[in-house]
Amino acid sequence: MGLQVLIQTFINGISSSLIYVLFALGLTLIVGIFNTFNFAHAEFVMIAGFVTYFVVNVWKLPYAVSFIMALTIVSMLGIIFEKSIFFPMRRRPSIQSSLATYGAVGFLQTGALIIWGGNVQGVKPLISGQFHFGSLVFPLDRLPVVIGALLMLIILFLFIQRTKMGLAIRAVQQDEEAASLQGINVARVRIVVWVVASSLAGAAGILLAPISYVDPFMGNILILKGFAIVILGGLGSIPGALIAGFILGFVDSFGMTYLGTYSYMFAFGIIILVLLFRPQGLMGRRS
Numbered sequence: 001m002g003l004q005v006l007i008q009t010f011i012n013g014i015s016s017s018l019i020y021v022l023f024a025l026g027l028t029l030i031v032g033i034f035n036t037f038n039f040a041h042a043e044f045v046m047i048a049g050f051v052t053y054f055v056v057n058v059w060k061l062p063y064a065v066s067f068i069m070a071l072t073i074v075s076m077l078g079i080i081f082e083k084s085i086f087f088p089m090r091r092r093p094s095i096q097s098s099l100a101t102y103g104a105v106g107f108l109q110t111g112a113l114i115i116w117g118g119n120v121q122g123v124k125p126l127i128s129g130q131f132h133f134g135s136l137v138f139p140l141d142r143l144p145v146v147i148g149a150l151l152m153l154i155i156l157f158l159f160i161q162r163t164k165m166g167l168a169i170r171a172v173q174q175d176e177e178a179a180s181l182q183g184i185n186v187a188r189v190r191i192v193v194w195v196v197a198s199s200l201a202g203a204a205g206i207l208l209a210p211i212s213y214v215d216p217f218m219g220n221i222l223i224l225k226g227f228a229i230v231i232l233g234g235l236g237s238i239p240g241a242l243i244a245g246f247i248l249g250f251v252d253s254f255g256m257t258y259l260g261t262y263s264y265m266f267a268f269g270i271i272i273l274v275l276l277f278r279p280q281g282l283m284g285r286r287s
Contacts, residue, residue, distance in 0.1 A: 004137065009257045010250075015142045015211065017249025018149035022204040023222065024229035024241045025156065026197035032173040032236030033193045034086055036094035039101045041226060042219025043108040044074045044198055048205030049214035050112065053121045063126050063206075071202045078198030082190055105219075112216035123209040145207045152203045153242075156196070160238070165192055173236060225252075228271045234284025243282055 023045060030038045048070040055066035081101070089097040125141035132138075160166040171179040172189045180186050212218075229248055233240025251270065274281065 005257065008137070008139075009253050011138060011142060013250040013253030015145040015149075016253050017246040018146060018153075019204050019208050020225060020229060020249045020252075021242055021245030022149055022152055022200050022207070024226050024233070024245050025153075025238060026200035026204075027226050027230050028233070028236060028238055028241040029169075029193050029197045029200075031230060032238075033169070033176075033190065034094070034097070035236075036086075037098045037101070037227065038081070038197075039098065039223060040081070040104040040108055041101075041197075041201055042223035043105060043112075044077060044201035045205035045208065045222060046112060046214065046216060046219050047077065047108070048074050048202035049123070049209040049218065050116050050121070052206050052209045053123050053214050054116075056124055057121070067203075067206055070206050071199050074198045074202035074205075075195045078194035079191060082194045086194075087187075087190070109216045109219075116216070118216060120213045120215045122213055125210040141211055145211060148203070148207050152200065156200070159196070165189070169193060228268060232271050232274055232281055234281030237281065237283040240281055240283030 023041070026044075027038065027041050030036070030041070051070040051073060052063075052066040055061045055069060056063060081104070085100045085104070086097050089100065126144045127140045129140050130137050131140055160169065168179065168184045168189050169192065171182065171184055172186055176186055179189075225248060229241055229244040232247065233242070233244035247270070
């Protein structure tokens with residue numbers, strides 16, 4: 001029984017970590033390009049989750065339709081944020097745009113309450129049932145989460161490393177002024193970054209909905225964990241967010257199994273220790 005619980009917790013840790021990584025990578029891109037936080041990033045997850053619920057549970061359409069609809073909607077929302085908040089405030093202190101997105105949290109949560117109501121909703125899993133291997137039981141509803149998240153991470157890696165736009169994003173992240181002098185269209189890069197970051201949050205919402213729940217306030221805890229991952233990994237560091245996401249995901253999974261609600265203290269205790277002894281995070285640069 002002990003081994004079964006251990007393996008089950010490990011499997012849950014993998015799926016949780018991958019969702020955290022998708023979510024935190026979007027935050028990391030925003031921090032790296034705009035040097036500011038998007039407090040409403042978790043609401044993109046919530047909106048994608050509700051779209052998935054209505055497409056799959058209410059409208060009885062395939063998951064592929066929910067994927068297309070959810071990513072389209074949150075990508076458009078990301079562009080709206082760039083045009084209405086970040087671009088007009090691009091020459092102001094970053095704290096102002098961060099606070100503006102904090103105000104957007106209440107706006108989006110209230111809008112979700114009006115449109116979808118305040119009830120907690122569950123989404124029908126793409127695959128249900130269990131796979132038995134001796135005394136071990138593997139829940140099949142986690143399989144699409146792992147496959148889907150890995151595919152998104154591979155696509156993101158290829159986009160960032162193998163395309164001209166990915167090269168432009170890395171150049172703008174390192175030095176926006178120098179990138180502009182080299183002929184890079186910074187305004188276009190900013191839009192693309194928002195679309196990519198929003199899509200990552202939307203993918204996290206689509207994958208999270210069948211194994212958890214959807215409600216207008218589901219992002220309240222998620223955004224704290226996302227910021228913890230970004231800070232732990234190093235502000236703007238994609239490899240750091242990847243490593244930190246897995247650390248927090250496994251700490252969460254094993255902590256909830258063996259410590260219950262005390263796991264939250266343990267998880268954020270790690271963040272405090274890292275910031276005390278390595279303020280730039282795991283993969284960040286010293287200023």
